[in-house]
Amino acid sequence: MANLDTIEKTKEMSTTAKAGSAPSRAPRVAVAGVSGYAGGELARLLLRHPGMDGSAPIFLGRARETAADTATTIESIHPQLAMIGTKATHLVEPFHWDRLSEAGTEILFLALPHEQSREWAPEAIERGIRVVDLSGAWRLQDESNRAVYKLHDANPALAAKLQDEAVYGCPELHRDEIRTARLVANPGCYSTSVILALRPLVRAGIVDLDCGIICDAKSGVSGAGKAPTSKTHFMYAADNLSAYSVFGHRHTGELLEQLCLTADQIQFTPHLLPIPRGILSTIYLRLKHAMKPAEIEHLFREFYQGSPLVRLHATPQLPQIQHVVRTNFCDLGFALAEDGKRLVVVSCLDNLLKGAAGQAVQNMNVMCGWKEEEGLL
């Protein structure tokens, strides 16, 4: 179990050694949860990543439960990954801390249920391993927002310290902190689409928050992970469109914290779309003063200058799911009413890529001092 003293010591070592400097060699990387949807995409991206220099990541399944549990191969779980990258056969090994330490692991991706990430991230950091966590376990600073995840901390003082240190892994917003972070909390998929659409506008102070912002978001079924439920079963999801978690979806807290809004200023309603992957968020708001489309466009372009994975459509074009699926981009577009005040912003991304694995690799690139889009275009 991780403890506070060693966590402090590894922090000193980590900031001295890794203060944003580009490594001269490929970092030793591991992926836990590689058999899941997000883990599979991570494996694909890492196997083809030029910075990995042919050195394959360590792929990890569940911890060994019986002596009979042995390693399997990545292509037996994800056949689409056969012959990708180094073209070697890559093992998926049972999770074991000693294996990670002996291999000199520097960055560990956690593509796991929230509870498991909350338990394993402190242990990794104590061992001097930097973490990119794809779950919601460390994204929220406000305890009342985090309560939606029902997390349990074996060592609450240590967890509070790490929570304080965790950086919200949206590079377009927090690039500088991510460079030296030990714990990067990769954003939620819906949250990424809404935050990237709204942050330039809210920050510029042009949104009439008294009128409220409405986010109508729709996601493909892979957003729910690989375990089927009655709501993601083909018979429910196919030829259907349904709203859910109308008040209190777990991504709402991320919107409040990252956009500095209060709950009465934004309504987020997710819907399940009968497609495998992709998110489209349509966001309705009112501006304080009438503006011209060119002024809105300028605002977005200025904010995302130097952000290679956000693409702005020229009006009147609007983003579509087909244009972003299997890419690492978030596409943004908008329409402004003739009164210059009613603004609709549309944001699109692939939930498994820019909404999860792609963004996680983008974070790794920033942590390694590489080009942010390395291996992602």
Ligand SMILES: NC(=O)C1=CN([C@@H]2O[C@H](COP(=O)(O)OP(=O)(O)OC[C@H]3O[C@@H](n4cnc5c(N)ncnc54)[C@H](OP(=O)(O)O)[C@@H]3O)[C@@H](O)[C@H]2O)C=CC1
């Ligand atoms: N799907 C998406 O679009 C997005 C997902 N995320 C987050 O990323 C994480 C992974 O999501 P996703 O890939 O969809 O989920 P999946 O359900 O598809 O995969 C979960 C993975 O975690 C493993 N796992 C489950 N329990 C344990 C455990 N106790 N110990 C070790 N491994 C375990 C599973 O292994 P096994 O195969 O053995 O069951 C599997 O590899 C989640 O936290 C999710 O919230 C974030 C953004 C978007």
Ligand SMILES: CC(=O)N[C@@H](CCC(=O)OP(=O)(O)O)C(=O)O
């Ligand atoms: C379609 C679908 O069910 N989507 C998921 C998206 C959650 C997700 O993946 O994000 P986290 O990392 O916060 O779990 C949901 O609405 O719960």
